[in-house]
Amino acid sequence: MRGLQLPLSQTQRIRLQRALEKLQSLSCKANSDASVTVADTIPVNYEDAFLKGHGTTDLNGDLVATVCGVVERINKLVYVRALRARYKPEVGDIVVGRVVEVSQKRWRLEINFSLDAILMLSSMNMPDGIQRRRTALDELNMRGIFEENDVVCAEVRNFQHDGSLQLQARSQKYGKLEKGQLLIVDPYLVKKSKQHFHHLEQFGIDLVLGRNGFIWVGEHVEARDSMVVDQANSSEQSMVPEEKNKTHTPLEMRQNICRIANAVRVLSTLGFSIDADLILETVELSSTVKIDIHDMLGSEFHVLVAEREAERRSLVGKRKR
Amino acid sequence: MVGLSVGEKHFIQGGIAQDLRSDGRKRLTYRPIYVETGVIPQAHGSARVRLGATDVIASVKAELGKPSALQPDKGNIAIYVDCSPTAAPMFEGRGGEELSTELSVALQRCLLGGKSGAGAGIDPTSLVVVEGKVCWDLYIDGLVISSDGNLLDALAAAIKAALSNTGIPKVNVAADATSDEQPEVNISDEEFLQFDTSGIPVIVTLTKVGRHYIVDATSEEESQMSSAVSISVNRKGHICGLTKRGGVGLDPSIILDMISVAKHVSEQLINKLDSEIAAAEASEEES
Numbered sequence: 001m002r003g004l005q006l007p008l009s010q011t012q013r014i015r016l017q018r019a020l021e022k023l024q025s026l027s028c029k030a031n032s033d034a035s036v037t038v039a040d041t042i043p044v045n046y047e048d049a050f051l052k053g054h055g056t057t058d059l060n061g062d063l064v065a066t067v068c069g070v071v072e073r074i075n076k077l078v079y080v081r082a083l084r085a086r087y088k089p090e091v092g093d094i095v096v097g098r099v100v101e102v103s104q105k106r107w108r109l110e111i112n113f114s115l116d117a118i119l120m121l122s123s124m125n126m127p128d129g130i131q132r133r134r135t136a137l138d139e140l141n142m143r144g145i146f147e148e149n150d151v152v153c154a155e156v157r158n159f160q161h162d163g164s165l166q167l168q169a170r171s172q173k174y175g176k177l178e179k180g181q182l183l184i185v186d187p188y189l190v191k192k193s194k195q196h197f198h199h200l201e202q203f204g205i206d207l208v209l210g211r212n213g214f215i216w217v218g219e220h221v222e223a224r225d226s227m228v229v230d231q232a233n234s235s236e237q238s239m240v241p242e243e244k245n246k247t248h249t250p251l252e253m254r255q256n257i258c259r260i261a262n263a264v265r266v267l268s269t270l271g272f273s274i275d276a277d278l279i280l281e282t283v284e285l286s287s288t289v290k291i292d293i294h295d296m297l298g299s300e301f302h303v304l305v306a307e308r309e310a311e312r313r314s315l316v317g318k319r320k321r
Numbered sequence: 322m323v324g325l326s327v328g329e330k331h332f333i334q335g336g337i338a339q340d341l342r343s344d345g346r347k348r349l350t351y352r353p354i355y356v357e358t359g360v361i362p363q364a365h366g367s368a369r370v371r372l373g374a375t376d377v378i379a380s381v382k383a384e385l386g387k388p389s390a391l392q393p394d395k396g397n398i399a400i401y402v403d404c405s406p407t408a409a410p411m412f413e414g415r416g417g418e419e420l421s422t423e424l425s426v427a428l429q430r431c432l433l434g435g436k437s438g439a440g441a442g443i444d445p446t447s448l449v450v451v452e453g454k455v456c457w458d459l460y461i462d463g464l465v466i467s468s469d470g471n472l473l474d475a476l477a478a479a480i481k482a483a484l485s486n487t488g489i490p491k492v493n494v495a496a497d498a499t500s501d502e503q504p505e506v507n508i509s510d511e512e513f514l515q516f517d518t519s520g521i522p523v524i525v526t527l528t529k530v531g532r533h534y535i536v537d538a539t540s541e542e543e544s545q546m547s548s549a550v551s552i553s554v555n556r557k558g559h560i561c562g563l564t565k566r567g568g569v570g571l572d573p574s575i576i577l578d579m580i581s582v583a584k585h586v587s588e589q590l591i592n593k594l595d596s597e598i599a600a601a602e603a604s605e606e607e608s
Contacts (some may be wrong), residue, residue: 007597150326248335
């Protein structure tokens with residue numbers, strides 16, 4: 001059990017333990033030897049020449065792990081891959097980040113990586129949609145596109161030679177995320193899948209699962225067509241924020257957003273991988289049990305979700321056989 | 322504290338206006354409170370309270386000392402709060418000192434009453450051993466381990482739990498003490514006196530965002546506040562202390578309204594807290 005900070009009653013504790021044990025027994029048994037905790041000796045054939053990689057150290061002639069994780073062996077390299085480390089980016093990943101700084105011709109984004117990611121002005125579609133060279137005027141108007149503390153969705157383009165990350169947001173579906181809430185979970189819970197943008201039609205909600213652990217749940221926004229921004233419109237737009245103050249998100253959509261956000265929080269506390277299907281199932285479970293949105297964060301619902309997941313995986317396992 | 326974008330701020334304010342906050346709570350609902358007692362074995366009493374992601378520890382240590390000349394029949398109580406640098410990035414180095422002093426002063430005002438000791442939540446006369454000569458000095462320390470808003474409420478709850486967990490050793494005074502000398506005291510290791518905590522108030526912080534107040538704000542919601550009023554209420558419904566934070570002025574009628582809302586909320590909070598403390602002590606005895 002992952003040290004859950006929930007006030008569980010005695011019966012709830014037993015039920016939860018049972019469900020988690022069932023899940024553990026169903027999980028892949030082949031790799032159970034490869035997981036190590038700190039100060040475990042790593043089984044290595046000392047006669048072969050091998051390289052000691054990250055997460056290992058030599059203690060009294062034994063190779064010992066310094067982090068909790070899984071032992072990986074690649075040719076002669078032996079290293080321990082930590083599970084709850086920072087996000088490890090790969091080219092083509094979709095990430096959600098927060099703008100930290102607006103610099104010369106680029107934005108600096110925080111994405112839960114060891115360095116800040118860079119989004120160049122040239123990697124961003126211009127609001128008027130025309131492909132052209134970015135002029136000095138574009139550079140001065142960068143704040144009109146993204147400001148500090150804005151939440152932005154982008155794709156990993158490549159790594160720089162100094163290890164920092166470059167992002168791009170060239171398609172219509174990337175860009176600023178508004179009208180919703182950002183949730184932060186551990187990066188290892190979001191696995192690479194075909195689709196990271198989910199438009200949940202039955203709720204009218206956009207769900208963006210960033211691979212860096214930042215998950216955005218918000219009102220659905222149509223993919224932006226080329227917005228024409230000129231002097232006349234800019235004065236109109238300055239009125240829009242005041243109008244926005246009066247038009248809040250409608251209550252029903254807000255309830256759906258909160259329900260989905262709580263489902264993500266529950267799954268993250270229990271340590272289950274987060275994908276759209278599981279989130280939708282959790283939300284359905286909460287509506288069938290007729291539980292209040294706030295009570296989804298209580299101990300009873302956590303136990304129910306764990307039991308449901310254990311059942312579901314055992315059914316999948318039986319079907320395979 | 323990470324910043325919030327304009328869209329997110331708008332979402333939070335809209336939620337509070339519509340009585341549905343980001344995690345589904347209503348405006349006057351508290352997050353689930355989790356209490357553990359006896360976490361520091363060396364102290365005479367201790368407790369850890371978790372309110373969502375806010376995590377605080379309170380400990381009580383008692384030492385024998387001399388009562389002050391002005392109040393020979395009362396013991397001394399000192400409350401001090403420390404914000405650990407691990408709680409939030411802004412507490413690094415000496416960043417947390419200002420907040421620590423503010424929290425300490427607010428708690429002292431709410432729990433210790435006036436200079437003469439009148440109106441205190443903790444009865445200092447129960448701490449005296451030999452009037453005028455020997456009394457117990459109580460040192461109550463609070464430590465903020467993780468900060469996600471509403472520190473004052475969590476600290477007050479932790480102090481209440483720690484005091485219920487406190488056992489002051491019984492003292493046997495040597496009978497043949499003359500009036501000028503210090504009497505000999507024998508601190509017993511076996512017998513302990515439990516503290517009476519039914520008079521200790523809880524603190525309810527009401528944060529005003531826009532035109533509505535919310536109870537138990539997370540740090541995101543606190544960043545949107547215009548002002549916050551912390552009201553300390555005891556079981557009888559009496560106000561034991563009042564603190565206002567935030568730069569925006571409040572109309573007096575709003576303050577009176579906030580006080581009545583706080584009284585209403587405090588009833589449920591006191592009952593919930595008492596049951597959680599009882600459960601925590603029961604599970605501590607089992608283990």
